[in-house]
Amino acid sequence: MVTLYWFEADRLGARPLIEANHETGLWGIRLLALALAITPFRQIFAQPRIVLLRRMIGVAAFTYLVIHFCFYVADQKYAVGTVASEIARRFYLTIGFATLLVLLSLAVTSTDGMMRRLRRRWQTLHRLVYLAAIVGTVHYFIQVKLNVYEPTWFAGIIGWLLIYRLLAHWFGVQRTSSIWALALLSIGVGILTALGEYGYYAIFTGVRAERVWQANFMLRAGLRPGWIVMAFGITVTILATLWRVVEKWRSDAPTGGVGVVPARRSAGS
Numbered sequence: 102m103v104t105l106y107w108f109e110a111d112r113l114g115a116r117p118l119i120e121a122n123h124e125t126g127l128w129g130i131r132l133l134a135l136a137l138a139i140t141p142f143r144q145i146f147a148q149p150r151i152v153l154l155r156r157m158i159g160v161a162a163f164t165y166l167v168i169h170f171c172f173y174v175a176d177q178k179y180a181v182g183t184v185a186s187e188i189a190r191r192f193y194l195t196i197g198f199a200t201l202l203v204l205l206s207l208a209v210t211s212t213d214g215m216m217r218r219l220r221r222r223w224q225t226l227h228r229l230v231y232l233a234a235i236v237g238t239v240h241y242f243i244q245v246k247l248n249v250y251e252p253t254w255f256a257g258i259i260g261w262l263l264i265y266r267l268l269a270h271w272f273g274v275q276r277t278s279s280i281w282a283l284a285l286l287s288i289g290v291g292i293l294t295a296l297g298e299y300g301y302y303a304i305f306t307g308v309r310a311e312r313v314w315q316a317n318f319m320l321r322a323g324l325r326p327g328w329i330v331m332a333f334g335i336t337v338t339i340l341a342t343l344w345r346v347v348e349k350w351r352s353d354a355p356t357g358g359v360g361v362v363p364a365r366r367s368a369g370s
């Protein structure tokens with residue numbers, strides 16, 4: 102909501118509506134990623150209760166993205182005809198709009214009543230959040246045109262979360278959330294991100310892509326997206342290791358001591 106304050110205070114530069122559109126788009130997609138991270142983190146850190154945050158974060162993401170859309174409409178001077186034709190004509194707006202509709206269907210069915218009414222179909226419907234995250238990231242990617250640094254590492258982190266979910270589905274939570282599996286996942290997705298960045302520049306731009314690849318091994322080129330994604334995954338792996346050591350220590354401590362909590366492990370998805 103800081104964006105709205107800055108907007109009101111006339112502190113968003115020469116094109117405040119565009120700036121506010123960008124800020125709300127970024128926050129919307131970040132919150133969507135956070136909502137997506139809840140299940141992996143719940144499983145990795147064996148914290149079933151954090152699932153209670155998911156609905157709140159999901160609805161907040163949707164709210165930001167509705168405001169993002171409203172800023173776009175305002176920037177088009179509320180000309181509904183122009184907005185509709187732009188959405189139909191420009192691919193990145195078409196997929197942004199489709200994503201917003203998907204998120205709308207998830208937001209209106211996010212209540213307890215809808216959960217009870219739809220039963221098993223609720224879960225199937227809410228799996229669309231993965232699709233929304235992927236298509237939303239493509240929208241983010243396309244609109245930045247040439248310098249895809251930020252959307253690339255963002256896409257890598259979304260990839261890490263989605264591949265974790267897939268592996269947990271195929272091999273089970275226990276194996277996928279083991280420290281070795283998490284470390285391998287992080288290295289693998291980091292490399293895939295660097296290859297994806299190389300592929301993007303090789304296929305879609307005139308930039309010499311081999312130089313982009315070489316930049317991964319040059320300190321002065323800064324932290325490339327592949328390294329950021331690997332660092333994200335390795336940080337999760339280290340935190341999970343520390344967390345498990347603490348949990349084990351607490352469960353091994355003599356009973357009756359202050360703060361002795363049994364180690365928990367969630368088996369659900």
Ligand code: HEM
Nearest residue numbers: 123126127129130166170173194197198200201237241244
């Ligand atoms: C009808 C729906 C949508 C419209 C009309 C729309 C429109 C836009 C526009 C006009 C931009 C700026 C493009 C530019 O300056 O060249 C933008 C950027 C962006 N949009 Fe959307 N968008 C929509 C839906 C979404 C959704 C659903 C998401 C996320 C899931 C999203 C995330 C973003 C992000 C992250 C940016 C980049 C912000 C930045 O780089 O600073 N948008 N969108």
